[in-house]
Amino acid sequence: MYDVSIITVNYNSSNDTLNMIESVKSKTTLNYEIIVVDNNSSLEEYKKLEVIKNIDNIKLIRSRLNLGFAGGNMLGFKEAKSDYIFFLNNDTLLINGVIDILYKDCKDDDSIGLISPQLFDENANKTTTFRYFPSVAEKFFGKGFANFIATKKRYNNKKEYENIIDVEVVSGASMFFQRECFENIGGFDTDFFLYCEEEDLSKRVSDSGLKVCFEPNAHLIHLCGKSTGRNFKVEREFIISYFRLVDKHFGFIKKNLLKLHIFLKYLFKANKNETNKKLFDFILEKDKQKYSLRNEQKMSDE
Incomplete structure (x- = not known):
């Protein structure tokens, strides 16, 4: 032991x-x-x-x-x-x-x-x-x-x-x-x-x-x-996880207020660059889980 x-x-x-x-x-x-x-x-x-x-x-x-x-x-x-x-x-x-x-x-x-x-x-x-x-x-x-x-x-x-x-x-x-x-x-x-x-x-x-x-x-x-460039898919994964987190731990009113907050956050940032615009558009998606990086993984041969 x-x-x-x-x-x-x-x-x-x-x-x-x-x-x-x-x-x-x-x-x-x-x-x-x-x-x-x-x-x-x-x-x-x-x-x-x-x-x-x-x-x-x-x-x-x-x-x-x-x-x-x-x-x-x-x-x-x-x-x-x-x-x-x-x-x-x-x-x-x-x-x-x-x-x-x-x-x-x-x-x-x-x-x-x-x-x-x-x-x-x-x-x-x-x-x-x-x-x-x-x-x-x-x-x-x-x-x-x-x-x-x-x-x-x-x-x-x-x-x-x-x-x-x-x-x-x-x-x-x-x-x-x-x-x-x-x-x-x-x-x-x-x-x-x-x-x-x-x-x-x-x-x-x-x-x-x-x-x-x-x-x-x-x-x-x-x-x-270490410095890394912005990665749309990785930032999108954060949104997927954050929505899961609030769905899991908050009741109807609080979870929707927290989702509203992140909606407003990206709304105000959407016109700054293309990545923010794409992230804002993604927040409007109903089935976010289907876009998770999990679904892009492939099993290796070795």
Whole structure:
């Protein structure tokens, strides 16, 4: 039995995965296993991972179909053999003993269901690690009003903290769970292909009565800040996931107000460029799921 199962999903970024594994090795004292799920990368990229095949505490799983972020992580979870599960993006690097710290936090306080470390970019600048769950009050009247009417303290994610705090949503790049909590809430909802998984998971942990926490003393680099051009299909996928999220967690009035907000947001942006115009047109589509990237995935031969 391991102390922690670390699960990561690789998609055509094997060098990142290998670098992440090396950082785990150098910064972790616990007895851990690493489960790498290759989400139907090119054969060339997959073969780069063969160097880890014969390492005892590392398991490599090849999916011949891109299952998306949620599906890939759930495939890895099926192989996990510990009471604590760390879903860790492959484009991350441990700065300090992140896994040891999060493990101790959960051991010391069994009311923590999900906890996440402080993230930094590749230039060692702190980045946003936690945020608020979508709300009608915030979307229409701003954070100040939402904070004023909140029934529990809402922390400012721009400030620095010294101790663990309770938050609403943590970053999907690094989510450390009690296994029992993760199983009790049903794990990742695999109907999300990309985006909004962390909002959904964090909300379900909170609804179960356990805490979602931010640990400012555990430090992790997340390399997602690399510059990329706008991609219409990826931005469209966010809209698909966001609509699913609000349909799942809000009643009729609130979910439609949140949809109205995003409708108005893209309406005002529609004349700025062609991508925004196409995204606005897409919001008017009734059956958004049929446009998901999930439907474009093809099974590979190897």
